Structure formats: C-alpha cells, structure tokens
Amino acid sequence: MSRDISIKQGIDWVTVFMYVVMVIAGWLSIYGASYDFDQSSIFDFGNRAGKQFVWILTAFGIAGLLMLIDDKVYNSIVSNFIYIAVTLLLIVTIFIAPDIKGSHSWIRLGSFLSIQPAEFAKIATALAVSRFLATNGKNMDWKNYVLLLGITLLPLVIIILQKETGSALVLLAFFLVFYREGMKGLILLLGVFAIVLFIVIVRFGEIPIQEGKSDLGIIIAFGAILLVQVVYAFFVQKAKKEALWLLGITIAIAAVTAIINIWIITSYNYAAYFAIAASVVYWVVIELVKHSRKFRGLILFIIGAVLFCFAADYIFDSILKPHQQTRIKVVLNMEDDLSGAGYNVNQSKIAIGSGGLLGKGFLNGTQTKLKYVPEQDTDFIFCTVGEEFGFVGSSLVLILFMVFLLRIIHIAERQRETFNRIYGYCVVSIFFFHIMVNIGMVLGLMPVIGIPLPFFSYGGSSLWAFTILLFILLRLDASRSSRVRYV
Amino acid sequence: MINDPYQNRKYVIAAIIVGVILIYIIRLFSLQILETKYKEGAESNALLYKTVYASRGLIYDRDGKLLVYNKPAYDITVIMREVQNLDTLDFCRTLGISKEYFDTRIAEIKDTRRNRSYSSYTPQFFMTQLEMKDVAAFQQSNYKYPGFYIQNRTLREYTYQNAAHVLGSIGEVSRQQVEADSYYKQGDYAGRDGIEYAYEKELRGEKGVEILLRDSKGRIMGKYENGEFDESPVAGSDIKLTIDIELQRLGELLLSGKTGSIVAIEPASGEILAMVSHPTFDPSLLVGRERSKNYSELVSDKTQPLLNRATQGQYSPGSTFKILQALISLDMGGVSERTTFSCQGPDSRPIKCTHRHKSPVNIYDAIEQSCNPYFWNAFKNTLEIDGYGDRNEDFKKTYQIWEDKVKSFGLGSRIAGTDVYEQLGGDVPSGSYYTRYYGETGWRALTIRSLSIGQGELLVTPLQLANMTAAVANDGYYITPHLRKTDSLALKVNKVHIDNNKHFATVKEGMKRMVENTWNGKLYKVPGVDMGGKTGTVQNPHGEDHSLYVAFAPLHNPTIAIAAVIENAGFGASWAMPIANLMIEQYLFGEVKRKALLEEFINKTTNPDVKRY
Known part of the structure; x- marks a missing residue:
C-alpha cells in the first residue's frame, strides 16, 4: 500500500x-x-x-x-x-x-x-x-x-x-x-559532414557548367574538404603557418586553372582532383619531415571523404529506388x-x-x-x-x-x-x-x-x-x- | 552519477532540439505569414482542382490507316456542398432526364458504401459520356445550377466496324484498379481488353490538372497563381498495329453467317496480319452511354460474339496436325521418305481411312490424301522406336521426346511474351497425365492412337495453329506472334525442336501436292501462286464437323501463314480451305479477283443464329 x-x-x-x-x-x-x-x-x-x-x-x-x-x-x-x-x-x-x-x-x-x-x-x-x-x-x-x-x-x-x-x-x-x-x-560531426557532402554532390552534380565538362557537385564538395583541412589545422592543431600555406596552394591551383581557361576550356574537376591530391601529399610530407603524428587523422579524413564523394553518386543512382530519388530531389528543389x-x-x-x-x-x-x-x-x-x-x-x-x-x-x-x-x-x-x-x-x-x-x-x-x-x-x-x- | 564526465553533453543535445524547433518555427513563419501566395487562398477561398484529361493515343493499322481516334464527350459533375436553391424540375428538363433518375443518382452519389471517395467538397460524377447535343442546353443555363459543372472528356471512335476483339474496349476503372494504381481515380477510364488493355500505360498519357480559385460561394475567380501550379496533360502515344485492316475486314465478311476464326501471320516477322473471330460486333457499340445496354445484349447472345475464338476457342487440330506428325516421325526416325504403309481404306484397323486412294502410300501421298493409317503406323513406329521396356519406361521416355517436340511449335500453352491477351493454352497431354489415367504400364501407342490423327486430348487455338504453320513455313522457327508493329530484330526467335531441317522440305512438298493434286485443292487454289496447305475435318458432339485448314504461300519465301476454323460446317476442303485461300489472295494481290467465289462464301451460312452487330 x-x-x-x-x-x-x-x-x-x-x-x-x-x-x-x-x-x-x-x-x-x-x-x-x-x-x-x-x-x-x-x-x-x-x-x-x-x-x-x-x-x-x-x-x-x-x-x-x-x-x-x-x-x-x-x-x-x-x-x-x-x-x-x-x-x-x-x-x-x-x-x-x-x-x-x-x-x-x-x-x-x-x-x-x-x-x-x-x-x-x-x-x-x-x-x-x-x-x-x-x-x-x-x-x-x-x-x-x-x-x-x-x-x-x-x-x-x-x-x-x-x-x-x-x-x-x-x-x-x-x-x-x-x-x-x-x-x-x-x-556526430562527421555524420553531419557526410550528409552535407551527399546533398552537395546530388544537388549540384546535375548542374552542367563549362559545357558539361565540369561537375559542380565534386568541385564544391572538394572545396569543402579543403576548407575543413584549413580550419582544422588552423584552429584545432594551431598549425597556423601550415594551414595558410595550404590555403595559398589551393587558391593558386584554382587561379592557374582559371587563367588556362581563358585560352582552352579545361575542366575545373582536374583542378579539384589535383588540389586534393596535393593536400594529401602536403600533410604526408609535413608528417615525415617533422616526425609528428598530428595530422594522421586528417589524412585519413581526406581519403575517406574523397571516397565518400565518389560513392555518393553511386549510392544515389543505384542503391536508392527511383521514388526515393524523387523525394530527395523534391526537397532539394x-x-x-x-x-x-x-x-x-x-x-x-x-x-x-x-x-x-x-x-x-x-x-x-x-x-x-x-x-x-x-x-x-x-x-x-x-x-x-x-x-x-x-x-x-x-x-x-x-x-x-x-x-x-x-x-x-x-x-x-x-x-x-x-x-x-x-x-x-x-x-x-x-x-x-x-x-x-x-x-x-x-x-x-x-x-x-x-x-x-x-x-x-x-x-x-x-x-x-x-x-x-x-x-x-x-x-x-x-x-x-x-x-x-x-x- | 558521480563518475559521469559527459554530463555537460545534455546541453548540446538540448541545444540541437531547440535549434531544430526554432528553424521549424521560422519556416512556419515564412510559409504562413511572409508568403503571400498561400495567404490569398486563406480568406475562406478554396481551390478547385479540375482534371484535364489527356487525349488517348490513336491506333493505326500496318499501312498507317487510322483505326481508332477520339471524339469529345462531356461529363456533368456536382459538388454537393455548393448546390443551392436548385429548381429540380427545370434542371431535369434541361438535361432531358426524369425526376426519378435525378433522385436515384443523388442517392447513389451520397451512398458512401458504394461511392467510397465521396466528399461533399469535391466534384462527383453526376452523368458521364454525354454528347454535345445533350449538354448544349445545359451549358447555356449552367449559371442557374450552382454546384454543377461540365467536364470535358474524350471517347473512342472507330473508322472501321471491324477488329473489335483485337482492339478491345475501354471502361470505367474498378475499385481494385483505383487501389492498385494511384494514377486512377474513381470515374476514370482504362483499357479493359485487347490492345487497349495491353498498351494502356502508353495509350493513356498523363492527366493534367488545372487549379482554379473559388470564392466562398463557389464562383470561379480565375486561375490560381496564374496557372503556375497547373499541369498540362500529356497526350498518349499512338500505336501502329501489325493488322492489315482490309484483310481483317475481308475475313469478317467471309465468316458472315458462320461461327469460327481465321488467323494470318507473316512468318518472317511473327506479325499478326489478321485475327478474325466470328460472330463479332462493331467496336463502337461498347462506347458511351449505350455501352452497358449493348454489352448485356452481346453477353446474352448464345453465339458468344464477345468470345475471341482466335485465342480462346480450343479445337482439335484434326488432320492439320498431320504436318507435325510427319515432321516428328521423320525427325525421330520412325519413318523415312521411302517408308510406305498399305491402306485398306474404310477397312483399315485400328483407324479407318476416310479417303479412297492408291495403296501403299509414302509420306508425300499420305499428306496429300490425309491417309489416317499411314499416320497411325508412323506414330506407332516412332513411339515404339526403343520398345516399351519392362515397366513401360522406354516408351514413356520416347513419348516425352515426342511431346516436347510438339510443344516446341507453340502448342499446349499460352504463347508467352506477346501482346495478345485473353489467350487459352490448348492442350498437349503429358505422359504423366496418361500414367495417372491408365496406370504406369496401362498405356501404349495403341491406347493413344487418336493423337496420331490430331484428335483425342489434343486442343489448339486458331492462333496456335497459324503460328505452327508459320514455323513450318520458316523451316524450323517462329517469331513470337504479336499485334504491335515494332522493330522485328528485337523479337524473340523460337526454334522448334526438329533436329534435321531437311524434313521441312519433305512436308512442304506433301502440302504442295495436296493443293495441286486433290480435287478441291485444284478448285480453290489461289491462281498463279505456288503454295502448301493441309485440311482438317474434326468430328464434334455439337452437330456437323468443324472445318479446318492451314496454309502458307508462296511456297518459297512465304509471306503469309494462315489457319482457319469454321465451326460445324463440314469438310475442311469445302469451307475452311476456300475461305482461307481467298484471304491469301487478298493479301498477296491486294484484291480478290474471284468475285463469284467470294460472293458464294460470304452468303453461305452454317449457323442461322449468327447476327451482325
């Protein structure tokens, strides 16, 4: 009772x-x-x-x-x-x-x-x-x-x-x-970032630029991955010099591509691939030269994120059913x-x-x-x-x-x-x-x-x-x- | 509790929750307060969604002649909630209906058990499929009847009164269809059978919708958002058939006063040139307001005009089956070109011969004269080629090979992968069927001797018979017969199970001799064309014998294979053969020169009950 x-x-x-x-x-x-x-x-x-x-x-x-x-x-x-x-x-x-x-x-x-x-x-x-x-x-x-x-x-x-x-x-x-x-x-943050990448790839992947030679989705996604690297190195690892150098290299690659484009249409996708590859090499070299392990996680992140970007298209086109694709396209306008x-x-x-x-x-x-x-x-x-x-x-x-x-x-x-x-x-x-x-x-x-x-x-x-x-x-x-x- | 280093994370989680709710409230604010286009509708206005029906695809024949098109029709819909101060008598007079009809319709609409999607806010069908003359008066005084609307529709119209079974009809969708396919709404129309059913998805197109603004009294205030949300309908795709409408017409004419079927196929492509089933009816009878009345009349007719005999009529092939019997016996080694058997005419045992001819006969004579004893002996030799074995097993194994070869000609089951719907499969009895019936050792070649002359359990449809003939004409394969004209390269090639192709030449020679050497063959042969044919006369319990005939022409590189079945007519050679040969003549030359013969067979009657609808 x-x-x-x-x-x-x-x-x-x-x-x-x-x-x-x-x-x-x-x-x-x-x-x-x-x-x-x-x-x-x-x-x-x-x-x-x-x-x-x-x-x-x-x-x-x-x-x-x-x-x-x-x-x-x-x-x-x-x-x-x-x-x-x-x-x-x-x-x-x-x-x-x-x-x-x-x-x-x-x-x-x-x-x-x-x-x-x-x-x-x-x-x-x-x-x-x-x-x-x-x-x-x-x-x-x-x-x-x-x-x-x-x-x-x-x-x-x-x-x-x-x-x-x-x-x-x-x-x-x-x-x-x-x-x-x-x-x-x-x-949790990686999960959110994955969703963002997925949306970017699907939303912008269908917008043709440069007569269809470039995939805007990949360019923005890779840009975002590069940006995350800079922010992480700068604010989390306090490696300010290294972060700014990477920013500079990336901008330089984009600028060179833009200049080449004045004469010949060159896909910005190549610039994006090149910049990402360069960033991986960049961090590996820093690790080897400084005998540090600070950026090991970052390197893994870059590789994982790039693979995910390539998988996103496949997931969207092949794993999702047509009605699910439509639902996502509708919400993305x-x-x-x-x-x-x-x-x-x-x-x-x-x-x-x-x-x-x-x-x-x-x-x-x-x-x-x-x-x-x-x-x-x-x-x-x-x-x-x-x-x-x-x-x-x-x-x-x-x-x-x-x-x-x-x-x-x-x-x-x-x-x-x-x-x-x-x-x-x-x-x-x-x-x-x-x-x-x-x-x-x-x-x-x-x-x-x-x-x-x-x-x-x-x-x-x-x-x-x-x-x-x-x-x-x-x-x-x-x-x-x-x-x-x-x- | 004491040792909980992650306690502060509750703030993160709470922040996520508050953040999401805030975003949603902002979104609500933007949808409900900032966006004006939705607010306009909020002042007790409502939207009227008007379906705009797509025009249904047209149907053409193989030469591009228009067979089926659309004519405008009108539905009257009602939104019950908006009906005010209706002068019922005036309303009924304008529409030309009785007060009783009006009351019944309203009661039916409101009955939610029968009309499940009923809502007093949405348009309900009051009357459908009206013609312009019916609605003209109503349209002028529409303002007097708030709540009633006119909706445009289309109905089918036909250039020819033929090919009703091929084309099929359209009818209101059933509740099951509405539940199974979200495209349909109650009151929509869809193909029910034939081509209209087979290609429903292509023919129907896509409905559109027009969104209209209504004020609180139901008056139309114009388009919502200037039609930004409207969808225009997409017209259905047109379809070109393999049917030659002139040939089809001739076929239906030739069967006047008779019951039966004719199917013609182009062997090289599997295209069905004509698919006649008689008695038939004018397809326009099943359109519009008269549909149900006409339908019940057709249903109650004892001659079954609605039945598509070409695909659903099952007949014993009779002697036409001897073509396969000859091929298979040669192929399995039961006989050779030189094998002869003696024939004692009506005294032959166990099967008597119905024709008088020389004896002994070889395979060419046997096909020419349709000699029953020859085919019985060939059948027996073939099935007993390995003997019977201790428990009948060797015999059964041989029978299975025989059965497989017969079935490879498309007999014994529905023809798969085709756009010809409403087929029946016919029957080629299996060994296990006989074992069940007679026991393991209880059946032998003698038991199933009827098969040797195409009787007994064997059943075929005219379509299967024509297809089998096409396979013979092609020397060993058939293209799945079909009704829509397409790129023939994409079509399925079905090889028949005859190992040695040279046997086709033997059988064709026999069929040629039948046409050239027999009395009726010579009499009815298409002039100037080498061709092969085989008659069949099938006993049946309902009166006169069925008259059957299969043929192909020309002999080399045939362009037409045909099968005809005339029910209760008599000999194959006196009915089905001349009728089918007239069809061949029409197809090969584009006209029939033998006018007297044509007249004769149009006017000949086998069944006085057959009506022309």
Whole structure:
C-alpha cells in the first residue's frame, strides 16, 4: 500500500499532463482532417476519429498497467528477452505480412485489427541498448562496440527488408544516446559532414557548367574538404603557418586553372582532383619531415571523404529506388514532380500556408478536408494543425513538443541509475527523430519519409508504442525517490 | 552519477532540439505569414482542382490507316456542398432526364458504401459520356445550377466496324484498379481488353490538372497563381498495329453467317496480319452511354460474339496436325521418305481411312490424301522406336521426346511474351497425365492412337495453329506472334525442336501436292501462286464437323501463314480451305479477283443464329 502511494507521488505529472494534452490535440486534428460536411460525431466508430478514440482509451489503460509493473524488471534479463522476441517477430512479419503498397510490415489480427511490429522494435531496442550500456559501459572494448552496433542495427536491417525504410531509419536516433554516453562528438560531426557532402554532390552534380565538362557537385564538395583541412589545422592543431600555406596552394591551383581557361576550356574537376591530391601529399610530407603524428587523422579524413564523394553518386543512382530519388530531389528543389512525390509536399505547403496567422478555425480547413493532402490524418497530420490553427497554433504545438523533449532530458538526468538515464535518452532521441523528420517533411525541409508524428498521427500501433516507450520511463522515474530510502 | 564526465553533453543535445524547433518555427513563419501566395487562398477561398484529361493515343493499322481516334464527350459533375436553391424540375428538363433518375443518382452519389471517395467538397460524377447535343442546353443555363459543372472528356471512335476483339474496349476503372494504381481515380477510364488493355500505360498519357480559385460561394475567380501550379496533360502515344485492316475486314465478311476464326501471320516477322473471330460486333457499340445496354445484349447472345475464338476457342487440330506428325516421325526416325504403309481404306484397323486412294502410300501421298493409317503406323513406329521396356519406361521416355517436340511449335500453352491477351493454352497431354489415367504400364501407342490423327486430348487455338504453320513455313522457327508493329530484330526467335531441317522440305512438298493434286485443292487454289496447305475435318458432339485448314504461300519465301476454323460446317476442303485461300489472295494481290467465289462464301451460312452487330 505504502508502495502505491510512493509511486503516485513519484509520477512526473507534468509529463503526464503534456502527454494527455498532445493525445487529445492529435485526436481533434484527426477529426478535423477527416471531418466532412455530412459527418456527425467525433465518436462515430465508422470514421478515423472514432477509431482513434478507442486507441486513446486503450493507450491510457496500457499506461496505467505499466505503472503497476515493478520497475526492477527492466534492468534485467527480461529486457534481453523482449529484444529477442521482438526481433524474431520482425523476421516472421516479413514472411506472413500481406503486401500493402509494397511493404510487408503489418500483421493482420482479425479483420479489424492490424499491428505493425516495427513500431515496437524501438522500445525493445531502447531497453536492450540501455541494459547493454549500463552493464558494459565502463569497459567498452572493440568487441562491445561491435555488439552495441549490432543490437542497434539488426532491427534496422530487418525493417528495411520489410520495405519500411522510414521506420528503420528511426533507429539511427540511438547515435544521440551514444553521444550522451561518451561517443566522440567528432563522429556526430562527421555524420553531419557526410550528409552535407551527399546533398552537395546530388544537388549540384546535375548542374552542367563549362559545357558539361565540369561537375559542380565534386568541385564544391572538394572545396569543402579543403576548407575543413584549413580550419582544422588552423584552429584545432594551431598549425597556423601550415594551414595558410595550404590555403595559398589551393587558391593558386584554382587561379592557374582559371587563367588556362581563358585560352582552352579545361575542366575545373582536374583542378579539384589535383588540389586534393596535393593536400594529401602536403600533410604526408609535413608528417615525415617533422616526425609528428598530428595530422594522421586528417589524412585519413581526406581519403575517406574523397571516397565518400565518389560513392555518393553511386549510392544515389543505384542503391536508392527511383521514388526515393524523387523525394530527395523534391526537397532539394531540383524537381517539381507535382503529381508524384512533389504533389504531397506542394499540397501540404499550400494547406499550411493558407492557414495564415490564426488559421481558418477548427473544422474549417478546406485544403485538408478537400482531400488534396494525401495521408492527411497519418503522416501529414501536421497540415491540419497548420491550416486550421495557423502560425500561432502550429508554433504552440512545436513549442509543446520542445518543452516535452526538454522535460524528458530533465527526467533522464535526475536518474540515479545509469540504466534509467540511458533509457531516458533513448526516449528523447526517438521522439526527437520522429518530430524532426515528420514535421520537416510536412514543411518541405526533409524528404518524404513516412513516419508518424508522435501522439498526433492516426494509428493504434504507433500510439501504443509511443505510450509504452514514455510510460516505462515514467515508471522508472516514479521509483527514483522510493529507492533512496532502502539504500 | 558521480563518475559521469559527459554530463555537460545534455546541453548540446538540448541545444540541437531547440535549434531544430526554432528553424521549424521560422519556416512556419515564412510559409504562413511572409508568403503571400498561400495567404490569398486563406480568406475562406478554396481551390478547385479540375482534371484535364489527356487525349488517348490513336491506333493505326500496318499501312498507317487510322483505326481508332477520339471524339469529345462531356461529363456533368456536382459538388454537393455548393448546390443551392436548385429548381429540380427545370434542371431535369434541361438535361432531358426524369425526376426519378435525378433522385436515384443523388442517392447513389451520397451512398458512401458504394461511392467510397465521396466528399461533399469535391466534384462527383453526376452523368458521364454525354454528347454535345445533350449538354448544349445545359451549358447555356449552367449559371442557374450552382454546384454543377461540365467536364470535358474524350471517347473512342472507330473508322472501321471491324477488329473489335483485337482492339478491345475501354471502361470505367474498378475499385481494385483505383487501389492498385494511384494514377486512377474513381470515374476514370482504362483499357479493359485487347490492345487497349495491353498498351494502356502508353495509350493513356498523363492527366493534367488545372487549379482554379473559388470564392466562398463557389464562383470561379480565375486561375490560381496564374496557372503556375497547373499541369498540362500529356497526350498518349499512338500505336501502329501489325493488322492489315482490309484483310481483317475481308475475313469478317467471309465468316458472315458462320461461327469460327481465321488467323494470318507473316512468318518472317511473327506479325499478326489478321485475327478474325466470328460472330463479332462493331467496336463502337461498347462506347458511351449505350455501352452497358449493348454489352448485356452481346453477353446474352448464345453465339458468344464477345468470345475471341482466335485465342480462346480450343479445337482439335484434326488432320492439320498431320504436318507435325510427319515432321516428328521423320525427325525421330520412325519413318523415312521411302517408308510406305498399305491402306485398306474404310477397312483399315485400328483407324479407318476416310479417303479412297492408291495403296501403299509414302509420306508425300499420305499428306496429300490425309491417309489416317499411314499416320497411325508412323506414330506407332516412332513411339515404339526403343520398345516399351519392362515397366513401360522406354516408351514413356520416347513419348516425352515426342511431346516436347510438339510443344516446341507453340502448342499446349499460352504463347508467352506477346501482346495478345485473353489467350487459352490448348492442350498437349503429358505422359504423366496418361500414367495417372491408365496406370504406369496401362498405356501404349495403341491406347493413344487418336493423337496420331490430331484428335483425342489434343486442343489448339486458331492462333496456335497459324503460328505452327508459320514455323513450318520458316523451316524450323517462329517469331513470337504479336499485334504491335515494332522493330522485328528485337523479337524473340523460337526454334522448334526438329533436329534435321531437311524434313521441312519433305512436308512442304506433301502440302504442295495436296493443293495441286486433290480435287478441291485444284478448285480453290489461289491462281498463279505456288503454295502448301493441309485440311482438317474434326468430328464434334455439337452437330456437323468443324472445318479446318492451314496454309502458307508462296511456297518459297512465304509471306503469309494462315489457319482457319469454321465451326460445324463440314469438310475442311469445302469451307475452311476456300475461305482461307481467298484471304491469301487478298493479301498477296491486294484484291480478290474471284468475285463469284467470294460472293458464294460470304452468303453461305452454317449457323442461322449468327447476327451482325
């Protein structure tokens, strides 16, 4: 009895309150998105809003149940079992799931209910990662690094095999957790730099200059690599003289090429290759002459980055599927494709844009309601918010998401047990990834990647999964004070 | 906790989160406050998306004669929400419809179980496929009926009343099609069968969209953003067929009053020159508002005008199969050119001969006279060439080789990799079928003797029969028969499994003698052309025998291979042969000089129920 009371006291009611507000706001948005002139009730089970109401009630039930489960089960062998069970379920799904628009990720349970195991893979992976890091975090050798990567990427690979690329990419969010737990910040920066290079190569690679003899993408990318070298040498290694020399050499090569071009058209690509090769030789010579090891990492970086640049084109043209290529081109403004991938994004921008400052009012949105925006109650639900509640309403939703994420960071940081903290960061990272990618997509800032907006998008599997993810953390957090007394 | 050197990283992570949210808020600000083009629409205006249909690709025959083109048509759509103060009676009078029809249509539109994509905000189809005369009055008083709009469409129109089975038709897309292909919306049209179906993606082009601004009362205020977001439709690609429309027309004419099929192929290219199935119908019957009425009439006709007999009619090949029988027996060594068998005419056992001719006969005489005992003996010799073995295994192995050779002529299964849809496969029975039926050791050459004269379980379609003839005409290969004129180099060459090509000369010589030496052969032969042919007369349980004939011409470098099946007509030599030969004459000379013969066969009737639609 006393334990129950202590749990009730320990519950972070602020988060619970935000959760309830978001779920209800999402429910109203779904009603708005599917609302029609003739439609009657928000509780009508024939429509999406009515069904979502059922999902919400059951989610509340699940949340309540989770509060009754002993918090000690999570940091135990149970988490490993959950992970293995869910992974097996993911594999089975590939074979038994029917083909829905090319993806094999939904298991049908009766005619009414389908569940998507991929949604629950996040929770299982979060538990497994937290347990692994909490147990082995202090002595990470290479074997443990491999294991940790394996735990994270195994579900990712299986979900890609289910043709649900969006849900698979969510697992990349765990790198934020690793960063918090001590992964070198450099790796995150390298990741960001790789994305930048990729965008540059794809975005500028198609712009012909010099009668098509030069590839602007490669030139800018190599320029960026050279710039990184200069900045790194100058500011990080404080090798100011060497950095300035390299800058000078690069500019000289560009200038010479420009001069030659007055007479004969010579591709700037050669200049870029030459400058990069020269920089490698330059650092190698410095290393040999000075017997230093300062620039060894830099040399590896240059070689890796150059290889990546050449691979980027291949990845884009050969590994990505045509529809994925189009989605990336649309977000980079390279292609309009208003009937395909561009259609959704264009429609969603018109819908949001037409909301103005205050919006058209609840249930008065015309754009979403006219069914111009596809997936308006699932992946593109934020459109409805933007159209009906305007800038004020949609900013409020964004701020609510931000406060919610910061609150979870706060909760995570106040944990005494490493396991709990890591799990807290898993929760933050997953929510953050979903919010960033989904709203970025709706606003035309990210390619179209079909993942739901937490608590807003229609769907039982995702609502349940997000609820479980969050309430496991709240349960762990609730015992934080009671545990102290026994220690 | 105590030993946590990375604690400060929480600030980095929080900063990333705050940064992303800030960027998004700035983006929202720019979309919703700064960009004016979206705001204009926000003052309770809405956009009207008007589909602009692409004009469907045209269809030509092999000589570039236009077969199928488009004519304008009109749909009336309704946006239920905008319908106000409608004078229903006036509205019905203008459109020439009854009040009951109006009420039913509105009820149907609103029924969300049947009309799943219903929304009172979006245009719904009220009436479709109207002609100009139907909508002229409505167009003038359109202002009186807010919420009702006219949408331009196109319908198919045909230059000729022929080739309905080849061309196929267009119909409204089904719900499954809408779900399977996001290009289609409820109310769209797509090819249902024939060429219209096979090349749907090329013919349909790409729909366009016109975005119009509407005020809150639904009045059109002009183009949204001066049409910046409009998409113009892309017209479908035109298609040139391999069909010779004059030949096709003649074929349909020749089959007047009869049921049956004629298929002609150019052997060197596999191009289908004509694919006639009779009874047939005017393709324009399946267009427009009359479609469903005409369709139900065609469906209920007992002579089955909708059935494409050329590809879906399955017949015993009868004696036409003796061509393959001769080739395979020679190739497997069951007989040689010099082998002779005696024939006792109607007294022959186990199969009697239906013709009176000299005895003994060699292979040339046998083909010429269609001598059943010869082919039975050849078949028996061939299958028993290695004996039977203890458990029948040697015999079965030989049968399998025989079966494989027959199938290599394109028999026994649908012709793959072609644009001819709606095919049936026919049947070449397998050894395992007989084993299942008679047991391991229960069947021998005698058991399956009917095969030797092209009867028994064997079934072929006229298309397969013509294709088989093309393979003989080509001395050992056929190009996959097809309907679209393309670069023939890209087409698949199918080699038949006859090891020694010299046997084709033997068989062709036999076919030539049939034309030149038999009574009817001489009578109906195309004047001035050396050619080869083979008749078939097939017993069947539904009355008179089916009359079959296959032929190719000229004898050297043939340019046409043909197969004709006339159901319940009688001897192959008296019906299918003259009809097919008239077709050959038309194709080789561009006209038929034997007018009397032509008249005779156009007017001859085998089935009084056959109607001309």
